[in-house]
């Protein structure tokens with residue numbers, strides 16, 4: 001079991017006062033905080049190890065290369081991929097999804113082919129496919145949701161057909177707090193010779209993920225949502241696809257030989273990684289993975305389940321508060337989107353912030369979903385490994401205070 005009270009001491013940023021109140025950080029779906037181990041690794045890299053990777057023969061260059069490539073091995077083991085050739089470092093989930101749409105899409109998607117996504121996707125798993133559909137005259141289709149907020153699997157079975165080239169679905173919603181049945185969707189996609197692409201931004205930080213067992217073709221996630229640095233992310237792709245795909249960016253690092261009018265590409269994974277990579281970011285992500293592994297992904301998942309079981313009924317008991325997605329805590333991840341009476345979510349989030357509680361308000365980069373739900377915006381509280389029941393209590397109290405404030409005008 002996680003001792004969050006103890007763990008949070010490893011996150012220096014959490015020990016601060018915001019608006020005269022001890023900070024309660026509940027915006028983890030946007031980005032997570034970094035433990036001392038990751039901060040020290042980043043500092044150490046720039047203080048003692050900084051050098052460009054892959055090309056240098058000097059000691060620092062070799063050390064940086066070795067650390068960067070070790071980080072790739074850690075990512076590979078973390079998601080249970082077969083080999084490091086299948087692990088590409090990117091800027092983040094958005095870049096990873098764009099690479100697939102551009103590289104796989106331009107090569108394999110034809111006019112009239114169908115790309116199946118869902119109403120609960122983040123913009124990064126929508127817009128890249130919209131653009132591909134436009135380039136290729138392909139058809140973009142949306143799987144609807146059930147009343148409870150789950151992906152409608154009966155509809156999925158109807159929408160995924162022999163016309164489908166790509167199924168691209170989020171593993172965990174960044175608004176509704178639901179997990180999607182990726183193995184089942186992958187089976188459906190493969191039954192129709194389509195590929196399965198997964199947006200894992202909200203899953204990999206919170207639960208064990210095994211890409212081989214899921215049998216997905218591509219899987220994308222971001223370092224900054226899992227205690228790692230910003231500007232580094234991962235694209236996992238099956239080698240058989242990556243071998244057949246063209247790089248998206250061209251230049252140094254990704255070539256084998258450059259002739260005057262033609263060039264050849266480096267082996268995987270470097271074929272896709274043009275230019276000097278985010279070396280510190282990669283090494284920092286490797287450290288974050290060590291950190292998460294030490295705590296245990298099963299334990300992290302369990303901890304968030306406990307927090308949600310504790311806080312969701314308390315929020316639901318507040319008159320006028322609407323929670324989006326499933327109402328049963330056992331069906332809900334650590335992401336809780338809600339609205340309070342007819343108050344504007346930005347006002348609510350501002351009032352919460354005045355009480356030291358950091359949440360997010362807005363459309364959460366999921367405008368089609370919010371339109372589907374019939375709301376313009378929501379407040380979102382999202383929990384992680386360092387959040388405690390005391391944080392949950394502070395959220396509930398702050399929401400109650402906010403309700404009173406807007407009724408009577410005083411805290």
Ligand code: PMP
Pocket residue numbers: 029030091092093094095122124125170172173174199201202222365
């Ligand atoms: N997909 C989901 C489900 C997300 O929550 C996010 C981040 N909000 C992204 C994709 C995009 O991640 P990034 O901004 O790190 O590229």
